Amino acid sequence: MAKRLIAAMVVCLVSSGCEENPAPEFQSMSVDAPGTQPNIDLVPKPCLDVHTLEPGSTLPRRLTNDEYESSIKDLFGLDLPDGIVFPPEEEALGFDNNARALQATPLHTERYMYAAELIAQAATEDLDEQMPCTANEQADGCLERYLDAIGVRAWRRPLDALERTALLKLYRGAVAAGETHREGVSLVITALLQSPSFLYRVEVGTPSNGHDDIVELTNYEVASRLSYFIWRTMPDDALFLAAENQELVTDAGLARQVDRMLQDPKANAGFWHFFEQWLHLDGVENLDRDPRYYPDFDSASARAMKADAKAFIEEAVWSDGGTVERLFTRVFKDGDDPADVRRVGILSHPAILAATSKPNMTSPIHRGIFVREQLLCTALPPPPPDLMVVAPDPDPNLTTRQLFEAHSADPNCAGCHQLIDPLGLGFEHFDAIGQWREIQNGRAVDASGEVLATTDINGPFYGLDELAVRLATSDQVHRCVTTQVFRYAMGRGERSEDGCTLESVYESYVDSGYDFRALVKSLAMHPNFRHRGGAGR
Numbered sequence: 001m002a003k004r005l006i007a008a009m010v011v012c013l014v015s016s017g018c019e020e021n022p023a024p025e026f027q028s029m030s031v032d033a034p035g036t037q038p039n040i041d042l043v044p045k046p047c048l049d050v051h052t053l054e055p056g057s058t059l060p061r062r063l064t065n066d067e068y069e070s071s072i073k074d075l076f077g078l079d080l081p082d083g084i085v086f087p088p089e090e091e092a093l094g095f096d097n098n099a100r101a102l103q104a105t106p107l108h109t110e111r112y113m114y115a116a117e118l119i120a121q122a123a124t125e126d127l128d129e130q131m132p133c134t135a136n137e138q139a140d141g142c143l144e145r146y147l148d149a150i151g152v153r154a155w156r157r158p159l160d161a162l163e164r165t166a167l168l169k170l171y172r173g174a175v176a177a178g179e180t181h182r183e184g185v186s187l188v189i190t191a192l193l194q195s196p197s198f199l200y201r202v203e204v205g206t207p208s209n210g211h212d213d214i215v216e217l218t219n220y221e222v223a224s225r226l227s228y229f230i231w232r233t234m235p236d237d238a239l240f241l242a243a244e245n246q247e248l249v250t251d252a253g254l255a256r257q258v259d260r261m262l263q264d265p266k267a268n269a270g271f272w273h274f275f276e277q278w279l280h281l282d283g284v285e286n287l288d289r290d291p292r293y294y295p296d297f298d299s300a301s302a303r304a305m306k307a308d309a310k311a312f313i314e315e316a317v318w319s320d321g322g323t324v325e326r327l328f329t330r331v332f333k334d335g336d337d338p339a340d341v342r343r344v345g346i347l348s349h350p351a352i353l354a355a356t357s358k359p360n361m362t363s364p365i366h367r368g369i370f371v372r373e374q375l376l377c378t379a380l381p382p383p384p385p386d387l388m389v390v391a392p393d394p395d396p397n398l399t400t401r402q403l404f405e406a407h408s409a410d411p412n413c414a415g416c417h418q419l420i421d422p423l424g425l426g427f428e429h430f431d432a433i434g435q436w437r438e439i440q441n442g443r444a445v446d447a448s449g450e451v452l453a454t455t456d457i458n459g460p461f462y463g464l465d466e467l468a469v470r471l472a473t474s475d476q477v478h479r480c481v482t483t484q485v486f487r488y489a490m491g492r493g494e495r496s497e498d499g500c501t502l503e504s505v506y507e508s509y510v511d512s513g514y515d516f517r518a519l520v521k522s523l524a525m526h527p528n529f530r531h532r533g534g535a536g537r
Helices: 002-015 065-076 107-125 139-154 162-176 181-194 220-228 237-244 251-263 263-280 297-318 324-329 350-355 366-376 400-409 411-427 463-474 475-490 496-511 516-525
Strands: 206-208 210-218 340-344 449-450 459-462 531-533
Touching: 065 107, 065 139, 107 181, 139 162, 139 181, 162 181, 181 251, 220 237, 220 251, 220 263, 220 516, 237 251, 251 263, 251 516, 263 297, 263 475, 297 324, 297 516, 324 463, 324 475, 340 463, 366 400, 366 411, 366 463, 366 475, 400 411, 411 449, 411 463, 449 463, 459 463, 459 496, 475 496, 475 516
Parallel strands: none
Antiparallel strands: 206 210, 210 531, 449 459
């Protein structure tokens, strides 16, 4: 009976999206819709004062599958039991943690119920160690102490009196019905894990002084927002203690925690997920190639590409002196071998080159789109719905450049392809698995390209080495990096009210010499990070 009551409660709450204080619908949410590009009306407005307190509205964010798994690991020290499989997340604006793309479905509810029961069973196997009772203490007395300890960690805030009473009542009812002490505790854990307070990053907050339409997050809500941004998991004991001591609403207290968190190896691991999605490296380990053209490429090759890309990013960005500029300009070096001056920066890494290619040939289109959307934050319109585009197959008598010349010549394609193809053709010295080539099909490779329609790097270039240096020093590129981190941190796209936040964070990032940690800290320290838009936004 108790399990049925929990199930009924969760179906209602999880499916509702936990909108106790729902954020209002934005007039046009195409910026956040899965599979779409930003609406031009949502471009952040110019900033007149970078200190303006103007946070955007934010929907409650359901934990991603990865965040759920890491939270269970930190909460109970458990890996997910076998048999727990959640529906894959949809991506919006390139990331899987976008709140609007994380709407729960009945299938999610079903899987969360099943997962909670299995996890609760596993978590209570060593119950005597987790919940030792004193000689004169009753079982439910032990539970009260245990509930106070685990409740604040599971829900990432202290339980209130009504919640505590309801969970104790659930336990006592189960025991009265003949369940064992362990089964009663397991039922309580099941309830904790099926609650929106665990499954969602709930941000109720309190009204901000002098701002009727702005909500100030509580210390515990700031701790949670920080932890999932930097570590992609729940807060640790030190962060919970800082929240308990009201330290996270002060600049000094917040800065201490941000600095500590960024020095923790969990920050490197957490932000790998950001780089993996931003740079389209997710799924590289599963790439395959047409054996007629790349007979030596296999699954081990794909996995090695992914691992090496991760190591490259870690060294370029996270090592002492690492910067985002270095990410674009670092020359490849393998051990004691001479540096490969033909490979400059992450764009010439085999993982990127393979991810932006087809199984049987390179793709100037995919490579050009990658630069446009991921590095320049340029939204490209979809092709006309009645236009049938068939990419050419390899021709043993032609180079890739010759095959794709028709795109720029066709008036139906020319508008977009003039922005895309000249960028992608600059990659042509690298084939579809990232190998260097001077000759293709008996003809010399031409890697000349051109950048068009940017704010500061227009003009011809030859090869990725020239393009990489230009991108590394581009104001538009570094503004795009700032925007990508903002999207990842906030779980939504940028909106008109975000202009001052982005400008302030960008200025700090530039002043740091393009230090990625400084970019993260600047965003986490911004007053708008500790607030959200209220009912009037």
